[in-house]
Amino acid sequence: MNSIAADPLPSWNDGPAKQAILAFIARVTEEGSPDFLPLAERIAVHDNDGTLWPENPMPFQAAFAIDELKGRSITEPELAADPMVQAALAGDFAKLLKGKHFDGLMRVAALTHAGMTTDEFRDAVEAWLASARHPRYGRPYDQLTYQPMQELLDFLLANGFKNFIVSGGGADFMRVWVERVYGIPPEQVVGSTARTKFELRESGPVLTKTLDYLFVNDKAGKPVGIHQYIGRRPTICCGNSDGDHAMLQYTTINNPRPSLGLIVHHTDSEREYAYDARTKSTGKLVEALKEAPQCGWLVVDMKQDWNAIFRPE
Amino acid sequence: MNSIAADPLPSWNDGPAKQAILAFIARVTEEGSPDFLPLAERIAVHDNDGTLWPENPMPFQAAFAIDELKGRSITEPELAADPMVQAALAGDFAKLLKGKHFDGLMRVAALTHAGMTTDEFRDAVEAWLASARHPRYGRPYDQLTYQPMQELLDFLLANGFKNFIVSGGGADFMRVWVERVYGIPPEQVVGSTARTKFELRESGPVLTKTLDYLFVNDKAGKPVGIHQYIGRRPTICCGNSDGDHAMLQYTTINNPRPSLGLIVHHTDSEREYAYDARTKSTGKLVEALKEAPQCGWLVVDMKQDWNAIFRPE
Numbered sequence: 098m099n100s101i102a103a104d105p106l107p108s109w110n111d112g113p114a115k116q117a118i119l120a121f122i123a124r125v126t127e128e129g130s131p132d133f134l135p136l137a138e139r140i141a142v143h144d145n146d147g148t149l150w151p152e153n154p155m156p157f158q159a160a161f162a163i164d165e166l167k168g169r170s171i172t173e174p175e176l177a178a179d180p181m182v183q184a185a186l187a188g189d190f191a192k193l194l195k196g197k198h199f200d201g202l203m204r205v206a207a208l209t210h211a212g213m214t215t216d217e218f219r220d221a222v223e224a225w226l227a228s229a230r231h232p233r234y235g236r237p238y239d240q241l242t243y244q245p246m247q248e249l250l251d252f253l254l255a256n257g258f259k260n261f262i263v264s265g266g267g268a269d270f271m272r273v274w275v276e277r278v279y280g281i282p283p284e285q286v287v288g289s290t291a292r293t294k295f296e297l298r299e300s301g302p303v304l305t306k307t308l309d310y311l312f313v314n315d316k317a318g319k320p321v322g323i324h325q326y327i328g329r330r331p332t333i334c335c336g337n338s339d340g341d342h343a344m345l346q347y348t349t350i351n352n353p354r355p356s357l358g359l360i361v362h363h364t365d366s367e368r369e370y371a372y373d374a375r376t377k378s379t380g381k382l383v384e385a386l387k388e389a390p391q392c393g394w395l396v397v398d399m400k401q402d403w404n405a406i407f408r409p410e
Numbered sequence: 411m412n413s414i415a416a417d418p419l420p421s422w423n424d425g426p427a428k429q430a431i432l433a434f435i436a437r438v439t440e441e442g443s444p445d446f447l448p449l450a451e452r453i454a455v456h457d458n459d460g461t462l463w464p465e466n467p468m469p470f471q472a473a474f475a476i477d478e479l480k481g482r483s484i485t486e487p488e489l490a491a492d493p494m495v496q497a498a499l500a501g502d503f504a505k506l507l508k509g510k511h512f513d514g515l516m517r518v519a520a521l522t523h524a525g526m527t528t529d530e531f532r533d534a535v536e537a538w539l540a541s542a543r544h545p546r547y548g549r550p551y552d553q554l555t556y557q558p559m560q561e562l563l564d565f566l567l568a569n570g571f572k573n574f575i576v577s578g579g580g581a582d583f584m585r586v587w588v589e590r591v592y593g594i595p596p597e598q599v600v601g602s603t604a605r606t607k608f609e610l611r612e613s614g615p616v617l618t619k620t621l622d623y624l625f626v627n628d629k630a631g632k633p634v635g636i637h638q639y640i641g642r643r644p645t646i647c648c649g650n651s652d653g654d655h656a657m658l659q660y661t662t663i664n665n666p667r668p669s670l671g672l673i674v675h676h677t678d679s680e681r682e683y684a685y686d687a688r689t690k691s692t693g694k695l696v697e698a699l700k701e702a703p704q705c706g707w708l709v710v711d712m713k714q715d716w717n718a719i720f721r722p723e
Contacts, residue, residue, distance in 0.1 A: 137595060215637060259597075272641040282450060283641030284572075285597075293637055295630040295656055301664030302656075304637050310623055317608040324528060324606055324617050326639060328585040328596030343608055343615075351614030 105252040108245040108405040114397045118249065121357045125332070126256050132355040134332055139257045141333035142287075142323060142344060143250070145264035145271065147380040148337045148361050149279065150242045151231075153370045155190055155378045157238045158270050159202055161225050162209040181205055190378060198313050199379075206267070207308050214303045215269060215293060222273040236410065239274050244405045246335070246361070250279055258333065263287045263323055265315035265340055265379075269306065287326040289314045315340045320347035330354070337361040342385040349392055358394035360385060365400035418565040421558040421718040427710045431562065434670045438645070439569050445668040447645055452570045454646035455600075455636060455657060456563070458577035458584065460693040461650045461674050462592065463555045464544075466683045468503055468691045470551045471583050472515055474538050475522040494518055503691060511626050512692075519580070520621050527616045528582060528606060535586040549723065552587050557718045559648070559674070563592055571646065576600045576636055578628035578653055578692075582619065600639040602627045628653045633660035643667070650674040655698040662705055671707035673698060678713035 109115040125134040146152040155163075163185045170177035170186065177183070181204040184192040193201035210218065226239050234241060250260050260281050262271060268288030275281045291311045293304035314322040320343050323331060334341070334348035337360060345358040362382065363372050373382040389396050399406070422428040438447040459465040468476075476498045483490035483499065490496070494517040497505040506514035523531065539552050547554060563573050573594050575584060581601030588594045604624045606617035627635040633656050636644065647654070647661035650673060658671040675695065676685050686695040702709050712719070 137589065140597075261597075268638070268641065276450065284453075284574075284639065286641060290638055292625075293634050295633040295660065297656075297659055297663070302633060302660045304633060310625070312605075312623070320608040320615060320617060321606050325581070325603055326597065328581065328599060343610075346610055347608070347615045350610070 105255070106245065106248050108248055108403060110402055110404050112402055114395060114402040117395050118252075118357075118359075121333075121355070122252070122256050125355050134354060136257050138329075138332055138354055139253075139259060140261065140327060140329065140331040141253050141258045141335070142261045142263040142327075142331040142348065143246070143334075144336040144338070144341045144344075145262050145266055147363065148243075148335055148341070149246050149250075149262075150238075151369060152380045153372075153377050154232065156266065157231075158266050159193070159205070159378075160229065160238070161222065161270070162202075162205045164225060164229055165209040165221065166205065176208065179204075179208070182208065194378065198315075203311075210267060210269070211291070211306045211308045214305050216303070218269055218306055219273050222270055226274060234407070236407075239278050240410070241407055242278060243361075243403070244408045245403045247279070247408060249335070250281070253333065254280065259285065261285045261287060261323075261327060261331070263314065263319055263344060265289055265313065268314075287314060287322045317343045319344035323347065331356075333357045333359070335359040335361070336385070337363065338380040338382045339384045340379070340381075342388070345385055345392070345394055349394065358389075358392060360389060360394055360396045362386070362396050362398055364398050365403075365406070367400075368406045369399060371400075418568070419558065419561050421561055421716060423715055423717050425715055427708060427715040430708050431565075431670075431672075434646075434668070435565070435569050438668050447667060449570050451642075451645055451667055452566075452572060453574065453640060453642065453644040454566050454571045454648070455574045455576040455640075455644040455661065456559075456647075457649040457651070457654045457657075458575050458579055460676065461556075461648055461654070462559050462563075462575075463551075464682060465693045466685075466690050467545060469579065471579050472503075472506070472518070472691075473542065473551070474535065474583070475515075475518045477538055477542055478522040478534065479518065489521065492517075492521070495521065507691065511628075516624075523580060523582070524604070524619045524621045527618050529616070531582055531619055532586050535583055539587060547720070549720075552591050553723070554720055555591055556674075556716075557721045558716045560592070560721060562648070563594070566646065567593065572598065574598045574600060574636075574640060574644070576627065576632055576657060578602055578626065581627075600627060600635045630656045632657035636660065644669075646670045646672070648672040648674070649698070650676065651693040651695045652697045653692070653694075655701070658698055658705070658707055662707065671702075671705060673702060673707055673709045675699070675709050675711055677711050678716075678719070680713075681719045682712060684713075 124132045146156045166182050166185055181201045185205050231238055266288050268286050268290050271286050271288050272283035291308045293306055296303050331348045332354050334345050349356040349358045363370050437445045459469045479495050479498055494514045498518050544551055579601050581599050581603050584599050584601050585596035604620055605622045606619055609616050644661045645667050647658050662669045662671045676683050
């Protein structure tokens, strides 16, 4: 037996970020601590794109959608004629990302995320994950999760926290792989959704995806999604952009429970990407970063604080 | 040590219903059984009104709404002038329950379930539960849960199942008390919802209830809600009415996993209520009952199968 406990966060360099995480967990889990959190209150919410895996050169779900369009435009001329499809196939991301909620991207999502059953959609995502490779790293997208965040998820789970994904990504897209990749079950995924339609076919019950009642789980939508799906305030919130600003506020400001807000700051252009105010795709980080000191949010410097970026191959 | 295991369902009379439940759980939890369910697939969904607690003389949430209106109509004349408020205060439930989705009831819900913060709403529900009494039983509403179903919830939990409420009732209404009463955490409640609005006030973050994007988690909405919140098919589904028909189908028809559908049939006018095709309020049971034999759904005869109805005082 080894009397020295193994380091639960080996991919985190010793420094203020790692120490702050370890100190917070010790403070809220030690019996008798004045800040002890009952198990039921150990709710941690994590953004996905840019927090648990990259969002460059574009959010991975957008890469999925574009690859789907590429495949289909060969045999579907009316699809190929759509200006947003053309923008997608031409790599004109600026055009796709215009508008308050990335309208072009949403149009592409509509063409690739509605009209099929949830089972058909799942199969399409699985087939894509099995074949597609990230343009820079050459690895399957679902192997590109951040190793330090994987360790944090495991560490939180080991300390009685329930991890939830709270992401602008589609719930149906994420649920295909989050259990395998993060150990997070589908019922702990809060994402963007639209309503499905139930139907009993000869083959059995099916749910068909539509775009009705679209809910974009981003920005002020994140606390709304957390309330709707989880029903109580989290005590840990990890994000990386202004899209996570509202849920950082919701988690930490005037929370009667002890709470931790954490921002992954992309500072490592060599191993990953470096951006905050100026982004390649999504992930703009200005307001939340400005508010971090006064709110006590922990800003993780990817370059300084992480000695590894991705899971080992 | 006692070598005879304690009966996990003491309020269930020995008979086919109890035996079917015990046999199913044994079949799916015994290591090496061909029907063994991995832990992740042990998802049980339970209707609430009429399945876990009564829905007579009206759904309890409607009683809450009417009591709220009673209190407020004294000081709010424009509220008192609303025809649906008058119907509610006159006990004209037939008028409230007219329409496809009980339109009058929804109007009353609008007046009592929107415009306040989620914290204010929670406080109102808690105050009501502390003071209101059921007209027939004279007990607080949240003490009137069915003891046999409480035992079933505990038995499922002990066997690795995750219990979810999947109810037409409001998620915000149920989440106030389900953890205390059923041991089910708020994040395992799927109910009717409308979108809240996030705002950072001086006092901290608040979510204000609206009626926008109303989702009625009933009938064909239940599989939709299950997919949206849980993200996979359940393997156990308990209901009591045609409102649960679609989720019974979704759970059991052509499910590659072993599954159990259970219908609580209200047959006991002495201890509780007797109804199916003709109801006092909600809870009509015709189609699901007709389909039960061919689908293999277990019909629980409340009078025959339960030796106790409510939790002991």
